[in-house]
Amino acid sequence: MSDPRIIKKYPNRRLYDTAISSYITLEDVKRLVLDRAEFRVVDARSNDDITRSILLQIISEQEEQGNPIFTTEVLAHIIRFYGDTLQGMMGNYLEKSLQAFVDQQHLMRDQLRNIIGANPLTMISDLAEHNLAIWQKMNERLYKQSLEGPLAPRTDTDTTKPESKG
Template identity: 60%
Template sequence: MSDQNQVRLIKKYANRRLYDTQTSTHITLHDIRQLVIDEEPFQVLDAKTGEDLTRSILLQIIQEAESDGEPIFSSDMLRGIIRFYGPFQGMLGNYLEKSIQAVVDIQAKTGQQSSQAWSDYMRSQLPVMQDLMGQYVEQSKQLYLNTQNLFGMFPGFPGTPGRSDKDKKSEDDDKA
């Protein structure tokens, strides 16, 4: 197996330091972020237990990036993601993964990944993209609500067809 195909091993010690076994040096989260950008395969393991900490480290990198500059995730978006944990998390995870992969594929096909031209283009397309995503989200929401209504999953859910004015008045009386 060539060096390019080998997974780079990073060990995390109790003192929270990260050690790159390939270069025999201590590294930072910024260095690991660069490995991600360079698409270099790596794995982070707890030096003592051998536990895989890769996801945890990647989440730390995202948290740092969200704290600096303009965040990707709004508070409302994070609340929405949290609500999906449970019975629908597999569906959301799969959707997000495919959506991000589609963006990466588009970047790769245009040959402009990480270039200023791509950034400028995306900035100019932002209003169009936001409008399209807004339409998509609204259509997805309607599809989801229609599916719930079809199967009668939430008969008392606001906006459910078939709710009589009596049901609404009874609900209002209960609140009073």
């Protein structure tokens, strides 16, 4: 595997792609994400990795363009997790949930390609119901796993009090 592409962000807020020796825009960075290219964005002065910040900026711009993924309530829930004892588990849970969703999306596309001769509306409806059931089972499993993490109560300890003498 090759080293990730390096994009430098300068104080004037311009992004410089070292792989093509040219300035690029956030739209170009978005294209790299869509193309599944490996890259890192670093601050040109400090060399700090600021990739997450740039990705959040892209998400923010996409959310403002009219068809948002995140509702106000979802964003409020996410904000409330910061500082909570379960904050670390939440990131892992979201990552696994999104991966399960992406896997189901690929499965659905593959299944649709295999059944071109069938009634598309019926097939999509059946497939959606099937995928929803899988999605719900996956979320239930992830939730149970998160409860069984380091904060889960132990069930193998003896909770009976010793008899007092006296």
